Amino acid sequence: MAKIEESDLRKLHPTQLTVGMIVVKDKQAHLTTLSPKERSEFMRGHAMPAVRGPGGRLYVTDHHHLGRAALDAGLATAFFQIDGDLSDRDSSDFWKQMEKNHWVHPLDENGVRHYCTHIPDQLGGLVDDVYRSIAGYVRDAGGYDKVPEAFAEFVWADFFRRSIPIELVRAEFHEAVAQAIPLAKSHRAKSMPGFNGK
Incomplete structure (x- = not known):
């Protein structure tokens, strides 16, 4: 079982372009009903799978809705677990391997595919589909x-x-x-x- 670690939410990088903002708002509303201790336990229980990329950057491969909701709710940190380590790759090879492993999905809000370099750098940059x-x-x-x-x-x-x-x-x-x-x-x-x- 992968070790669960904690990170600044702003240091977690998405692997997609979009989220459903209605779902994000629902998750955000849920988080705001929890006490700080309950929020921490909930986020730990929903640790985001991540891949370590070039420069040691963390790329989350799932739970983008929860990550964005936590950011919008004002949480400073979230929990993640490493599913893969591609930190020894250059940027081009990193994205190729991410595609091969189905760890990236660069479709926009109209279902149009883009280059992986168009993915926002932070969860706050995800747009609504x-x-x-x-x-x-x-x-x-x-x-x-x-x-x-x-x-x-x-x-x-x-x-x-x-x-x-x-x-x-x-x-x-x-x-x-x-x-x-x-x-x-x-x-x-x-x-x-x-x-x-x-």
């Missing part, structure tokens, strides 16, 4: 199962992006979620990660 929030809410409602594969929510976000108009998502978010749940259980989603069809 409202379809990531749809994906999170649908999963929480049992629309599909959480899976260990990295970045499955991006796949679901793109699935919903192709079927639910952005105007509805922005104007009536919960109605969009209500439409997305049966869509996630339909035959159209059979090849999706975590499909449960229940």
